[in-house]
Amino acid sequence: MSINAINVRNQFRGKVREVIEGPVVSEVDVETAGGLIVTSVITTRSVKELGIVPGKEVIALVKSTEVSIATL
């Protein structure tokens, strides 16, 4: 189902750099143009259905209620 826009305020566009595949979930590392690495853990079924492989252009999405803040 194609989506026009989504409420998720944190969107990191980049390329898949690495996929560590597991039987149920996989770790997907996305590298942005600025060299930032964003790590995601999603179901392995989704990795296969979406054809997520190194080099693929993707967006990593994070809902703002899931973001914590720490001070230095």
Add this chain to the structure above:
Amino acid sequence: MSINAINVRNQFRGKVREVIEGPVVSEVDVETAGGLIVTSVITTRSVKELGIVPGKEVIALVKSTEVSIATL
């Protein structure tokens, strides 16, 4: 309680750009050195206890299980 390191793989260091305060939760926007805006929603009590105000140096943290991946 001071923390040495945390499992959270996504750490975005930056300065607080804006705080939208609510009675229970507040929205905090953090701007990284590279100009990326990361938006968080945390309790207003924590905003006050941590002294989170515009200009403050902070880290926005996101657990990898909370990151979704979309294709273009």
Add this chain to the structure above:
Amino acid sequence: MSINAINVRNQFRGKVREVIEGPVVSEVDVETAGGLIVTSVITTRSVKELGIVPGKEVIALVKSTEVSIATL
């Protein structure tokens, strides 16, 4: 940014039935064709930017790691 597909396995298509607006977050109730109500809490900023108002066609999305299971 338009999205082709997303890893999120739980997608509930429906119409916005009600929005309870708060200063920072808002509650959005979505009613599916089958009469199911899915409730979301997202930032009020996103509600306005996406034009989320009663009657609008939307998709409610839930990452599978966020779903718990209970027995009766």
Add this chain to the structure above:
Amino acid sequence: MSINAINVRNQFRGKVREVIEGPVVSEVDVETAGGLIVTSVITTRSVKELGIVPGKEVIALVKSTEVSIATL
């Protein structure tokens, strides 16, 4: 511990259709009476302790802060 009611507003009653078991987490697909599939990822330990197997009557639960909204 038996629970009378829970704050979680999204409750999907159905039968377990499939379990994909992993060493630490497992994917559980629940099919509602209306034919909707809700996918969950929970610890494998919980799957065993709760006796979650295909055919079992369960409720899939989603906290509203975990629900995103997209427009078409």
Add this chain to the structure above:
Amino acid sequence: MSINAINVRNQFRGKVREVIEGPVVSEVDVETAGGLIVTSVITTRSVKELGIVPGKEVIALVKSTEVSIATL
């Protein structure tokens, strides 16, 4: 809907100590018998429907995928 058991491995039984009510979400502090305070943010609608008021006996529930680990 009464629940027999739930996959959520972290269950903290206690009494509601304080409720900070907001227009959409409310903060609920639960104090366990051991004096531990567990803080939750849930929809205000649920607070009212479940009759969550100071002194009420409740269980605070946390899915294990939502727990981070830090070292000292």
Add this chain to the structure above:
Amino acid sequence: MSINAINVRNQFRGKVREVIEGPVVSEVDVETAGGLIVTSVITTRSVKELGIVPGKEVIALVKSTEVSIATL
């Protein structure tokens, strides 16, 4: 990156009691001084990088928006 303080209101200090390792994520059980067990699921990469092994002193962290409340 060392952290001074974090917005996360639920902090459970204790010792790692058990680690169930998987190819992508691992389950980590933390036992507090009061005998409470808090279960976490984090990436296996983080378990190794942080040296999370039985006996290690750690803090389990839970953001308040991730805590649900049930009545008995």
